[in-house]
Structures are given as structure tokens and as C-alpha cells.
Amino acid sequence: EAQVTQNPRYLITVTGKKLTVTCSQNMNHEYMSWYRQDPGLGLRQIYYSMNVEVTDKGDVPEGYKVSRKEKRNFPLILESPSPNQTSLYFCASSRPGVVETQYFGPGTRLLVL
């Protein structure tokens, strides 16, 4: 089954404790992205990657890092989480083309105390 998976799905952590949210897709997609969703602000892109070893900042990259060492994986790293990074996070993937249809993961709900 074609899918995007994220782990963990739920995470409670404390300020300053480094964490990684993993994202994996099995569709051989070149493009992958991370979004965060907050009430009243909608979905905002954090980082995106157009291919292996190619990443770029989205609209709200501060406080986040990403890496794309393999085509299927695109982990999101919070080196020193802060309470304002409490949010719902989505990973997505797509294939480049005239029409780009994005496939989203199930989401990771993060609470930073």
C-alpha cells in the first residue's frame, strides 16, 4: 500500500530535549515536505526537499533541521524544542510533474512542556 508514515504519532517532551520525528514514504517520490498546523494559522511549510541531499527552507524553518540522506526518509529534527513548537506536524511526499499530488502522513502531535 502506498503510504507516508510518521513516528512517533504522539510525543510529550520537555524544553531543550532534542527529538527527531521520522517520515518515510514507499512511493519513490522525489519531493518531501514537513508542515506544521496550528489553530487559526492553518498548515505552514517548515522545510522541503526536492531530492536526496537537496533541502530548502519553507515558511517557518526556525528551530528545525532536516536531512535527506535517502530518498524514502525525511526526518525532522528539533535540536532544542521550545513550547512554541507544540503543534501537529505532517510529512508529505509527491512526484514532480505538471500535476503534483501530495500524499500526507497521519500526523505527529507534539507537546513541549
Place this chain on the structure above:
Amino acid sequence: DAKTTQPTSMDCAEGRAANLPCNHSTISGNEYVYWYRQIHSQGPQYIIHGLKNNETNEMASLIITEDRKSSTLILPHATLRDTAVYYCIVRAGGTSYGKLTFGQGTILTVHP
């Protein structure tokens, strides 16, 4: 990317057609109209897209006006499970680079 305008919320009775409008008056000739929906904090789900012609798939129909300045997503027989936030997005072909810009969308509530 062209800006889109959608109503904040809409209601629909179960079993009836849900017609969700979207205005995109500044759309360019090479820009596609995409629809996604998000059911209660799940990941957004692609529904349908179109350029000029009306489109239909197993989920919905997309009607685009002749001048392309507006479109309507039609769920022909809405069910309670169609309650969700529906996003209309306009994007030039081949320019997404993996990024979608979501607006506020329309909250569709399907009631019994």
C-alpha cells in the same frame, strides 16, 4: 500563485449534494485548481484537480467556469464522513516543488 477565496463554513444534509465554491479571479492560464480535504486532524487528502475542463473521479466532481475565475467542488451524495475542512488551491503546473500553500478552507458539516 493565484489567491483563492472560500466561504468559512457550509452545511449539508446527508445524502444531498454538497457544492463548495472557490473564487480564484486572478488565476493564470497555466494554473491548475486542486482540492484537498482534511478530516479532523488527519493528514490532508487529495480529492481532485482540473485546468479548464470539468473533471470527475470516484470522490467528487469539479466544475470550472468558462472564464476560470471560479470553481465548484461537488460531493454528489454527502455522508457524515465527508465532514471536513476543504481546501481549494491554485498552482501553476510543475512549480510546486513539494510545497502547497493552504488557506483557511471551508468547514463542511454534513448533518443527519
